[in-house]
Amino acid sequence: MDKIKVMIVGYGNVGRGVRKSIAANTDMELVGIISRGPERVKKELPEMPVFHIDDVDTWKKELNPDVAILCGGSKNDLPVQGPALAKHVCTVDSFDNHSCIPQYFAEMDKIAKNAGTSAVISTGWDPGIFSLxxxxxxxFLPGSNAYGFYGLGEKGGLSMGHSDALRTLDGVIDARQFTHAIPEAIERIRKGENPEFAAGDMHWRECFVVVEEGVDKAxxxxxIKSMPGYFEPYKTVVNFISQEELDSKYAGFPHDGCVVASGTTGDGSKAMVEYRCAWESNPEATANVLIAHARGVVRMFKEGKRGAFTILDIPAAYMSQHSQETLLAKFM
Amino acid sequence: MDKIKVMIVGYGNVGRGVRKSIAANTDMELVGIISRGPERVKKELPEMPVFHIDDVDTWKKELNPDVAILCGGSKNDLPVQGPALAKHVCTVDSFDNHSCIPQYFAEMDKIAKNAGTSAVISTGWDPGIFSLxxxxxxxFLPGSNAYGFYGLGEKGGLSMGHSDALRTLDGVIDARQFTHAIPEAIERIRKGENPEFAAGDMHWRECFVVVEEGVDKAxxxxxIKSMPGYFEPYKTVVNFISQEELDSKYAGFPHDGCVVASGTTGDGSKAMVEYRCAWESNPEATANVLIAHARGVVRMFKEGKRGAFTILDIPAAYMSQHSQETLLAKFM
Structure with a gap:
């Protein structure tokens, strides 16, 4: 069987993750990378075909990809690159601005239908697996609420957005913010409650901050603690540490979380479902989920489905490397 | 919108669960029950239309169901009732004899395609959610193994098959068997190992047995401990108790379990995913999952899909009560 030809769009942490993980997906091959800065990528990967994102005619002809995995950020990259790419090729992206998903879906759906392509939007682990x-x-439990918690482990989970927010403050050289779930809140749901939580009831925030000399730390x-939206609603702990300590103890992009819901069956028998995941590398987790959806969108496209889709529209079998025979015999 | 007309086939614990839970699914209505013993069901539910399973012309005309939820057992009922019903109506069943699923799928696929119906087989929580x-x-983690554990809670999970096996022994009046996961085995996987387990490394079995007077308990x-297949491969604890204690302390059908898998992303970053569920009533859990799949199979049928399907072939959105708008805005 022909391998699925994958093109990476945007070569940051997620794009690197896609390149590294594609080898574990033997039904796929990476045919090239497109980027706004192809020279930088060529320097890192001299053997790899790399094109500028605007050179559409060139990359379409040279790479002829089955699917483009869009690895840019949700704030500035995807709102532009999603519509631009879906005009030419099937796409998968991790657009994660939850409140804008309906609008982004509508736009991508219209473009993909007009162009005769298929686009899976907003996948990764949340939105993505957690949405599913x-x-x-x-x-399975009508009437239940599903709650999301992040940072279940001892170290918590690194929040890129909150880390970036800290780095914008005067006197801050570097910073990383770890989100922690409040275990007692999770236990309440596991036991069958469906509480109304405020944000601060579910999580607290831990900041590791490197500051310039002479800064008034207090x-x-x-x-920091009074930054609206970011820290104000939460219990927040601020630790001032050295750059060396930040780099040695708090490096990488670890993250984890769970979706937990409880409800009842029948006349009121208790029931609870919970999904957890833990990732040493958050961007690589996103990359792995994107790759599985790239397989799924190609299959949707081959079946004649056009327009935008989410993880909710794709049968799990379409995301699997395995044949129907294997799935029935080994996975059911 | 017209409600989905559901017919229950077989009125045991799962059938009762479907009847009770269908009220929480406002897009559905229960139109009737068919049974091999309609008189017994009529006595319990005098208002309910009940027909004999063999009176096909009658129930087709009187009930005109969109979908039949087959609530019989996998050993004797479903291998007969699945093929018999799929000739006439879309079906959903919980056929759970894992090793026979490929054969049952092939049979149901052929019958449903010939008859122009759609049939979802082998759903519930395992096979079913756990398969998914x-x-x-x-x-998402190519190369990982997914392990299933059952009986995570203090009480463990009631195994019907093993309880039945105990009851066949001479001198046994009644018995219930609870399966327990071995927590250390789960922890090994969570930490990133992919061990080769023997059955006895993952679970142990606890028996509560009521015996006739004068039985040689030793x-x-x-x-019991040497019964091949059932108890011989496991550490097994046998407790002889009174019928009163069995009825008061070990009643009901509780069960729970998890699927856990660990692997790596990128160049070797650790990753772990885990799904857990806990049910005070195992047959009602199966019922709830069957109901969601009944919604799914009707939607597959309306789209023109014919033949047999599993949970792996159905998009999650098809099992949801919610509209696409709600799913995009509230669940993504």
Missing amino acids: ERVLASA ALEEQ | ERVLASA ALEEQ
Whole structure:
């Protein structure tokens, strides 16, 4: 069988993850990378075909990909690159601005239908796997609420957005923010409650901050704790540490989380479902989920399905490397 | 919108669960029950239309169901009732004899395609949700193994098959068997190992047995522990108790379990995924999952899909009560 020809769009942490993980997916091959800075990528990967994202005619002809995996960020890259690419090729992306998903879906659906392509949007682990688990929980336990928690392990989970927010503050050289779930809140749901939580009831935030000499730490700590939206609703702990300690103890992109829902069956028998995942590398986790969806979108396309889709629209078998025979015999 | 007309086939614990839970699914209505013993069901539910399973012309005309939920057992009922019903109506069943699933699928696929119906086979929580989670784990973490554990809670999970096996022994009046996961085995996988387990490394078995007066308990205990397939491969604890204690302390059908898999992303970053569920009533859990799949099979049928399907072939959105708009806005 012909391998699925995958093109990476955007070569940051997620793009690197896709390149590294594609070898474990023997039905796929990476045919090339497109980027806004192809020179930088060529330097890192001299053997790899790399083209500028705007050279559409060139990459379409040279790479002829079955699917483009869009690895850019949700804030600036995907709102532009998603529509631009879906005009030419099937796409998969991890657009994760939850409140804008309906609007992004509508736009991508229209473009893909007009162009005769298929586009899977907003996949990864949340949105993505967690969205799927929320819908399954709701289907199997009607009336239940599914709650999402992040940072279950001892170290918590690195929040890129909150780390970036800390780095914008005057006097801050570097910073990383770890989110922690509040275990007692999870236990309440596991035991059958469906509480109304405020954000601060579910998580607390731990900041590791490297500052310039002479900074008023007490004032900065107060400034951090009162940042609206970011830290103000949460219990927040601020630790001032050295760059060396930050680099040695708090490196990498670990993250984890769970979706948990409880409800009842029949006349009121208790029931609980829970999905957990833990990733030493958050961007590589996103990459692995994107790769499975790239397989899925190619199959949807081959079946004649056009337009935008999410993980909720794709049968699990379409994301699997295995044949129907193997799935029936070994996985059911 | 017209409600989905559901017919229950077989009125035991699972059938009762379907009847009770269908009220929580406002897009569905129960139109009737068919049974091999309609008189017994009529006595319990005098208002309900009940027909004999063999009176096909009558129930087709009187009930005109969109979907039949088959609630019989996998050993004797479903191998007969599945093929018999799929000739006439879309079906959903919980056929759970794992090693026979490929053969049952092939038979149901042929019958449903010939008859122009759609049939979802082998759903519930295992096979069913756990099958789905095994496939997702394999898609997102290629090369990982997904392990299933049962009986995670203090009480363990009631095994009907093993309880039945105990009751066949001479001198046994009643018995219930609870399966327990071995937590250390789960921890090994969570930490990133992919061990080769023997059955006895993952679970142990606890028996509560009510015996006739004068029975040689030591000999019976030895007989139980050496039953091949059932208890011989496991550490087994046998407790002789009174009928009163069995009825008061070990009643009901509780069960729980997890699917856990670990692997790597990228160049070797650790990754772990885990799905857990816990049910106070195992047959009601099966019922709830069957109901969601009844919604799914009707949607597959309306799209023109014919033949047999499993949970692996059905998009999650098809099992949801919610509209695409709600799913995009509230669940993604």
